[in-house]
Amino acid sequence: MANSQELRKRFLRKTKSQLVDEIKSLLDRITECQNPGEELERTEAQFRIALEYMPSGIRLIDKDRNYVFFNSQYCELYDFPEGLLKVGESFRVENLYQAQRGDFGPGDPEDLTAKWLAEWSGPKVTTNWERTIIGGKTLQVVTSLTPDGSIVNIVNDITERKRTEEALRQARNNLEKRVEERTRELTKEIAERKSAQAQIIQASKLSTLGEMATSVAHELNQPLNVIRLAAGNVLRKISKGNIEPEYLSGKLNRIEMQTERAAAIIDHMRMFGRKADETAAKIDPRTVISNALGLMGEQLRLLQIEVVTEIPEKCSSIMGHIIQMEQVIINLLTNARDAIENHHGEKKITVRIVGENGNVQITVEDTGGGIPENVIERVFEPFYTTKELGKGTGLGLSVSYGIIRDMNGSIEVENTGAGAKFTITLPTS
Amino acid sequence: MTKILCIEDDEIQRQEIVDALVTEGFEVLEANDGSSGLELILGERPELILCDRVMAGKSGYALLEELRENYPDTRDIPFLFLTALDHRKDKHAIVDLHPTAYITKPVDIASLIDTIRELTEAD
Numbered sequence: 001m002a003n004s005q006e007l008r009k010r011f012l013r014k015t016k017s018q019l020v021d022e023i024k025s026l027l028d029r030i031t032e033c034q035n036p037g038e039e040l041e042r043t044e045a046q047f048r049i050a051l052e053y054m055p056s057g058i059r060l061i062d063k064d065r066n067y068v069f070f071n072s073q074y075c076e077l078y079d080f081p082e083g084l085l086k087v088g089e090s091f092r093v094e095n096l097y098q099a100q101r102g103d104f105g106p107g108d109p110e111d112l113t114a115k116w117l118a119e120w121s122g123p124k125v126t127t128n129w130e131r132t133i134i135g136g137k138t139l140q141v142v143t144s145l146t147p148d149g150s151i152v153n154i155v156n157d158i159t160e161r162k163r164t165e166e167a168l169r170q171a172r173n174n175l176e177k178r179v180e181e182r183t184r185e186l187t188k189e190i191a192e193r194k195s196a197q198a199q200i201i202q203a204s205k206l207s208t209l210g211e212m213a214t215s216v217a218h219e220l221n222q223p224l225n226v227i228r229l230a231a232g233n234v235l236r237k238i239s240k241g242n243i244e245p246e247y248l249s250g251k252l253n254r255i256e257m258q259t260e261r262a263a264a265i266i267d268h269m270r271m272f273g274r275k276a277d278e279t280a281a282k283i284d285p286r287t288v289i290s291n292a293l294g295l296m297g298e299q300l301r302l303l304q305i306e307v308v309t310e311i312p313e314k315c316s317s318i319m320g321h322i323i324q325m326e327q328v329i330i331n332l333l334t335n336a337r338d339a340i341e342n343h344h345g346e347k348k349i350t351v352r353i354v355g356e357n358g359n360v361q362i363t364v365e366d367t368g369g370g371i372p373e374n375v376i377e378r379v380f381e382p383f384y385t386t387k388e389l390g391k392g393t394g395l396g397l398s399v400s401y402g403i404i405r406d407m408n409g410s411i412e413v414e415n416t417g418a419g420a421k422f423t424i425t426l427p428t429s
Numbered sequence: 430m431t432k433i434l435c436i437e438d439d440e441i442q443r444q445e446i447v448d449a450l451v452t453e454g455f456e457v458l459e460a461n462d463g464s465s466g467l468e469l470i471l472g473e474r475p476e477l478i479l480c481d482r483v484m485a486g487k488s489g490y491a492l493l494e495e496l497r498e499n500y501p502d503t504r505d506i507p508f509l510f511l512t513a514l515d516h517r518k519d520k521h522a523i524v525d526l527h528p529t530a531y532i533t534k535p536v537d538i539a540s541l542i543d544t545i546r547e548l549t550e551a552d
Contacts, residue, residue, distance in 0.1 A: 221513045222439070225535040229445035232538030236452055254441070302483045302513060 020154065024146075056154045061091045063149030065117065077139060077155050103133040120151055130158065138162045197402060204399040205327050208334065209273055218298040219265045223258035230254050268294060272323055280407070282317040282429050283325055285353050285360050291322075292329035293351070300333070300349065305340055310352040316428035318360050320407040328403050328411075331396040332364040332422050339368025339419060346418065355428070362424040370415035379413055430456040431549045434475035436466035436492070437511065438484035446479065446511075449538045455545070463487025467495065470503060477549050482512040482531075507548040511536065 048069075051058050057074030061067055067087045075085060084097060092113055099109030119127065120143070127143045142154045230251045237243040268291060289311060293300075300307050318325075329351075336349045346367040354361045371379060380401040404411045409426035433455045437443035443459060450457045458473055460466035463480075464487045470478060480489040489510060496503045510531035529548055532541055 218513055221534055222442075225513075226441050226445060228535040229442065229449065229538060232536075233445060233448050233452060236449065236538060236542075240452070254445075258441075301485070304483060304488060 024152075056156050059091075059151075059153040059155070061151045061153075065091050065151070067091060068150065074153075074155060077137075077157055078133065079135065079137075098133070101134050103131075120145055130162075197406075201324060201327070201399050201403065204331075204396060205323075206273065208327060208330055208396065209269070216265065216269055216295065218302055219295065220262055222298060223262040223265075226258045227255050227262075230258075265294070272326065280319045280321060283320055283322045284315060284317055285325075285362055285426075286311050286315050288322060288325045288329055289351055289353065289362070292326050292333060295326075296330060296333045296337075300337060303337065303341065303347070305337060305347040305349055308348060308350045310350065312353060312355065315353055316355050316360055318407065318409075318426045319429040320403075320426075324403045325407075328400040328424065329362070329364065331400045335396065335422075336364060336366035336368060336420070339366050339370075341368075343367070343369040343419075345369070358428055360426050360428055362426075363421055365416060365421040366419040368419045370417070371413065371420050373415070376413060376415065380411070430454065431477070431545075432456045432458065432473065432475045433477045433479060433545065433549075434458045434460065434466060434469050434473070436460045436463065436478065436480040436484070436489065438462055438481060438486070442481075446536070446541075449541065450545070453542050453545075463489060463492035463495075466492055470496070470506070471500070475506065477507045477509060477545060479509045479511065479545070482510050509544065509548065 051069065051071045052073075054071065054073065057077040058069070058071045059067070059074050060069040066089055067085055069087065070085050074080075075082070078094065078098070080094060080097065085094060092109075095109045095113045098104060099107075099112070104112055126145070128140070130138060130140050132138045136159070137157060138159045140156045140158045144152045144154075146152060234243065234248060234251045237247065272295070289309065293307065293309070297307065333349065333351075340347050340349070348367045350363070350365045352361075352363045352365070354363070380397050401411055404424055404426070407426055409424060411422060411424045413420060413422050415421075433450055435443060435446050435450065435457055436459075437446060438461050440461070443461070447457045447459060458469050458475055460469050462484050466478070466480065467487075469475065480492060482489040493508055493510075496508070507529040509529055511534060512531050513534045530544055532544060
């Protein structure tokens with residue numbers, strides 16, 4: 001027969017649930033045993049040692065709700081004074097004690113007792129609840145109703161676990177709060193940066209618009225010239241008294257068409273000057289090139305700069321703001337124009353669109369002699385300019401760089417020998 | 430009938446100028462760039478050349494330069510520039526080549542006709 005030392009070791013190696021199962025089995029055996037003898041004594045000894053050495057508090061009360069057993073851990077957990085609980089007496093004593101101590105708050109302990117008694121007679125055989133008693137200790141109490149109507153309570157001190165859980169909850173809350181605060185700060189920073197960037201883009205655009213004023217004057221001069229000539233011809237015919245209705249309607253139609261052309265140029269200028277919408281949209285790169293050349297073409301023609309376009313019949317769309325994209329192309333065309341004007345040689349700008357590997361490449365190549373190698377690395381820096389004072393803001397290429405980067409693309413520059421070549425690579429939408 | 434050569438690469442503008450000149454009773458030859466204009470100058474000997482300054486291909490500026498350098502016998506043909514440029518530097522560039530006159534776009538037909546009549550001494 002195993003001595004008490006061995007039994008203790010054996011029980012300590014078992015898990016709580018194993019021990020509970022074993023205790024229940026022992027209880028069953030005790031109940032079923034018709035002839036108490038040596039075996040019963042032995043198992044009872046095992047049972048008592050087991051219960052005594054369990055880290056949990058154990059209480060057993062019979063169907064009349066009198067104590068059958070409680071271990072010392074049970075009394076320690078509740079801080080009951082020695083001798084308060086007595087086998088064979090009613091469990092009410094501990095309720096009364098706890099009520100007087102203030103564990104239950106205000107209220108009649110008899111009501112609580114009655115409530116528990118009602119619960120224990122109900123269909124639910126196991127309850128699990130937590131309670132904080134005087135002194136701040138939190139106890140977890142598992143109550144099981146046995147088939148014979150007895151009540152087994154297993155009590156554990158979960159104060160530390162609760163503290164840890166609370167600390168974790170606090171830490172998590174703090175972390176969430178800090179993350180929220182940081183997110184708010186970041187959102188604000190991003191909004192501020194976006195706003196600053198939008199202002200720079202707008203300032204640069206207005207500067208581009210200013211530079212384009214001459215160009216637009218030339219663009220408008222074309223339709224104005226036709227209108228003036230056509231109107232002059234009509235007036236002269238009328239003064240000579242030999243005007244035919246067909247001649248007159250032909251001239252008026254021509255005048256109408258030219259006013260539409262002039263209005264389209266002005267509309268586009270107005271649109272270019274407006275602030276960009278927040279949302280990006282699908283853009284056809286060919287439209288961008290065509291619009292930019294619509295604003296710059298006549299100026300380049302008057303400067304006798306040949307513009308060659310190599311644009312495919314079909315082209316994938318890109319995502320972005322069309323006006324900003326036009327601004328980039330106009331910046332590149334303006335730079336090319338200035339380089340060509342200050343360089344003796346061929347006067348040619350080639351604008352090319354190539355689609356490959358899910359990207360669209362737009363190149364603007366000039367014959368302006370190229371960018372000196374010692375400054376080529378710096379051309380995308382803000383406020384960096386090689387132009388004479390008052391000619392450029394030094395923002396054009398920097399802003400273009402920002403616009404293209406925001407479209408998840410890249411812009412690069414290289415010298416070709418004859419001039420500079422800017423290559424914009426953008427993902428297709 | 431006074432024969433005038435109109436060199437202008439923009440077809441609509443050319444049509445209007447030709448229309449104005451024809452209405453005024455001039456005989457008009459047309460060219461759309463400097464090269465075809467030169468051929469007509471040498472072949473038809475117009476009494477006045479009305480030429481746009483900036484054109485695709487050979488510009489009016491290049492044509493006048495060529496006439497002054499290579500065809501001195503054309504110097505007596507009045508050369509009237511049509512130009513959209515009003516920049517002083519460009520005016521000097523034009524004047525340096527000794528055109529007879531220039532007209533700024535948008536063109537006022539009355540001024541154009543008066544100038545042509547003055548230069549050709551046509552009625």
